Amino acid sequence: MEKMPFTPGADAIVSTVPLPAQEPAAIDWRTGLPTLTGSLVTLRELRHTDAASLLASLTTEEVTRFLSPPPTTVEGFERFIAWTQRQRAAGQSACFAIVPRDSDVAVGLFQVRSLEAGFGTAEWGFAMAVEYWGTGMFAEGATLTVDFAIDVIGVHRLEARAALRNGRGNGALRKIGAVQEGVLRRSFLRNGEYLEQALWTILEEDWREAKAVWGPNIIVH
Ligand SMILES: CC(C)(COP(=O)(O)OP(=O)(O)OC[C@H]1O[C@@H](n2cnc3c(N)ncnc32)[C@H](O)[C@@H]1OP(=O)(O)O)[C@@H](O)C(=O)NCCC(=O)NCCS
Numbered sequence: 001m002e003k004m005p006f007t008p009g010a011d012a013i014v015s016t017v018p019l020p021a022q023e024p025a026a027i028d029w030r031t032g033l034p035t036l037t038g039s040l041v042t043l044r045e046l047r048h049t050d051a052a053s054l055l056a057s058l059t060t061e062e063v064t065r066f067l068s069p070p071p072t073t074v075e076g077f078e079r080f081i082a083w084t085q086r087q088r089a090a091g092q093s094a095c096f097a098i099v100p101r102d103s104d105v106a107v108g109l110f111q112v113r114s115l116e117a118g119f120g121t122a123e124w125g126f127a128m129a130v131e132y133w134g135t136g137m138f139a140e141g142a143t144l145t146v147d148f149a150i151d152v153i154g155v156h157r158l159e160a161r162a163a164l165r166n167g168r169g170n171g172a173l174r175k176i177g178a179v180q181e182g183v184l185r186r187s188f189l190r191n192g193e194y195l196e197q198a199l200w201t202i203l204e205e206d207w208r209e210a211k212a213v214w215g216p217n218i219i220v221h
Contacts, residue, residue: 027152030091034152036144041137043096043110043144046084050097050106051077057107057129066166066190067127084111091119094153098128098141107132110145115159122155126172133168142176146202156204161197163188173200177210 027034036043046054051074057063058070071077084095093113097106108128115121124145128138149155160178162169174180178200186194 029094029148029152030089033088033094033096034148036096036148038101038140038144040101040135041141041144042099042101043141043148044099045088046081046095046097046106046109048078048081051075051081053105053107054081054097054109058109058127060130062130063127066163066169066195068190087113094148096141096145096148098126098132098137100132100137108141110141112145112149112153112155112158119153119155121157121159122149122153123159123161124149125160138172139176142172146176146207150204150207158202160200161188162200163190164196164198170198170200173198176202177206178202179206 033045035045054077055071055074059072064070071080084093087093088095091114093111095109095111098108098110099106108126110124110126112122112124115123126138126142126145128141132138146158149158160173161184162173164170164183170180179202181199181201184197184199187197188195
């Protein structure tokens with residue numbers, strides 16, 4: 001079994017206080033993801049030992065209904081976690097565990113992956129155990145993730161795809177200020193059926209402008 005590598009950068013803390021605009025953050029996230037702290041959630045690097053709680057959190061019918069099928073065993077999640085760490089070290093993606101502030105148990109994921117050389121355009125995705133839906137943890141974790149993508153990685157356009165039938169996934173994106181740009185016709189194969197997906201985007205300049213108006217912790221509708 002692979003062990004979590006020693007990562008000197010992994011102890012850095014990034015809070016919801018915004019980084020200075022346009023100034024690249026001095027965090028080398030490829031050597032280890034920083035811990036992002038909010039009032040409801042902590043986002044941190046995935047650990048090998050998160051496999052069992054992720055299996056319990058992310059394999060229920062409610063969570064997987066509109067997602068690509070996740071691993072079905074603890075070992076499968078362990079392999080996934082090891083893969084996310086290799087992807088991070090290669091500068092290809094960042095995958096955070098969602099951890100409620102009062103615990104150390106991973107109950108979900110935020111993933112950001114590069115769609116082009118240099119990570120200017122990226123795609124993100126997220127999933128969380130159903131018992132935490134509607135608690136505000138998503139919005140706070142999403143804000144931390146988008147801040148990280150823009151301020152630390154340097155993403156200028158962040159895309160998300162959600163099956164049109166996924167009312168909650170689309171509602172979640174809308175409420176944090178993502179803009180629906182269009183519909184990707186028959187773009188997602190799920191259970192033998194091609195589904196339509198909405199394409200949602202957040203642009204760096206819109207995000208900074210919204211935060212300048214509403215403040216660092218305000219979610220823009
Ligand atoms: C996506 C996910 C992380 C969002 O977390 P969440 O806690 O459910 O999100 P929130 O409750 O903060 O926001 C969802 C919003 O959608 C709204 N909503 C719920 N059902 C809806 C529907 N059928 N149509 C439109 N909006 C809907 C909710 O009212 C809420 O908005 P509000 O807070 O303004 O009332 C979570 O639902 C999840 O893990 N889903 C399964 C995985 C998934 O679908 N991932 C997204 C792939 S793009």
